[in-house]
Amino acid sequence: xxxxxxxxxxxxxxxxxxxxxxxxxxxxxxxxxxxxxxxxxxxxxxxxxxxxxxxxxxxxxxxxxxxxxxxxxxxxxxxxxxxxxxxxxxxxxxxxxxxxxxxxxxxxxxxxxxxxxxxxxxxxxxxxxxxxxxxxxxxxxxxxxxxxxxxxxxxxxxxxxxxxxxxxxxxxxxxxxxxxxxxxxxxxxxxxxxxxxxxxxxxxxxxxxxxxxxxxxxxxxxxxxxxxxxxxxxxxxxxxxxxxxxxxxxxxx
Numbered sequence: 001x002x003x004x005x006x007x008x009x010x011x012x013x014x015x016x017x018x019x020x021x022x023x024x025x026x027x028x029x030x031x032x033x034x035x036x037x038x039x040x041x042x043x044x045x046x047x048x049x050x051x052x053x054x055x056x057x058x059x060x061x062x063x064x065x066x067x068x069x070x071x072x073x074x075x076x077x078x079x080x081x082x083x084x085x086x087x088x089x090x091x092x093x094x095x096x097x098x099x100x101x102x103x104x105x106x107x108x109x110x111x112x113x114x115x116x117x118x119x120x121x122x123x124x125x126x127x128x129x130x131x132x133x134x135x136x137x138x139x140x141x142x143x144x145x146x147x148x149x150x151x152x153x154x155x156x157x158x159x160x161x162x163x164x165x166x167x168x169x170x171x172x173x174x175x176x177x178x179x180x181x182x183x184x185x186x187x188x189x190x191x192x193x194x195x196x197x198x199x200x201x202x203x204x205x206x207x208x209x210x211x212x213x214x215x216x217x218x219x220x221x222x223x224x225x226x227x228x229x230x231x232x233x234x235x236x237x238x239x240x241x242x243x244x245x246x247x248x249x250x251x252x253x
Contacts, residue, residue: 007034007095007119010088012081013062014101015043017124018142020056025145026123027060030098033121033138038088040065042077078105085109089116096120099136104129111135122209133210144214173216173224178231180208182251185232189250194235197221197247222247 011030013023030036039062043050046068057064067080081101088094096119099106103124110120110132122128122136126143133139184203189195201221204211218224225232235248 008037008093009034009096009098009119009121010038010085010092010094011036011040011062011098012038012085012100013041014077014081014103014106015041015050015053015064016077017102018100019125020053022123022142022145023056023060023062026100026140026142029123029140029145030121033098033119034096036098037094038092039063040084042067042081042084044068044077078103081106082109085113089113089118094118096137098123100124101132102128104132107132107135136209138205139210140212141210141215144212173228177211177216178228180204180211181225181228182231185249185251193250194248195250197225197249200249225249 009030011027027036039060041053041057041062042065043053045053045064045066053064056062065080065084067077078101081099085097085099088097097110097113098121099110100123106122107129110122113120114135114137120136122133122139123142124132124139126141128139128141181200181204184200184207185195186193188199188203213219213221213224216224218227222234226234231252233250233252235250236245237248239246
């Protein structure tokens with residue numbers, strides 16, 4: 001049976017819509033979902049504003065694809081990415097695509113690739129239009145990838161206060177997200193109302209592709225749920241291997 005790590009992924013990057021400082025964290029994130037067999041980035045490399053990409057491309061073995069801007073006001077880079085994606089789809093053995101852009105022009109491409117049985121992972125900034133986000137199987141905001149190292153450095157410099165950061169994070173989880181989690185739990189719960197947290201997480205992403213605990217300041221789903229004590233119960237069940245626990249949750253009545 002094929003695992004996520006076995007997926008062969010084609011990574012196509014829009015240089016005009018992605019900051020270069022996000023690339024290292026993004027490639028580390030992509031490694032969680034599969035192996036990038038194609039790594040291409042598109043832009044007009046004759047323009048001086050893209051010169052800072054050179055070292056990033058060398059460090060991550062990403063192939064730059066030259067695309068001239070033939071007409072003022074038209075983004076020919078998008079067209080080149082779409083054409084190449086369809087060529088890869090029909091001529092190469094890949095299992096999925098990573099589309100890196102904050103541009104809604106790739107909504108139709110993501111939809112078309114999924115219709116062909118491809119897994120589609122989207123990467124973009126929080127300004128990304130929602131139609132493109134929901135067209136992907138999963139969408140990851142670039143801000144949370146570059147934010148981890150920045151946050152760690154800031155945390156070392158700032159004086160610690162009791163649970164201040166945790167309380168701020170919980171406030172960011174609005175009632176809409178709580179209702180989404182609750183309805184998802186109820187969708188797959190057993191007769192006693194308990195649902196395996198791993199299944200809950202998978203269904204949450206299907207319902208809301210940009211759902212990610214890191215958006216709310218948590219590395220994993222379990223601590224996020226534990227922060228919502230008023231809404232959910234948690235049952236950590238031991239397995240035959242003492243070091244492994246299965247986490248189940250239930251919506252409080």
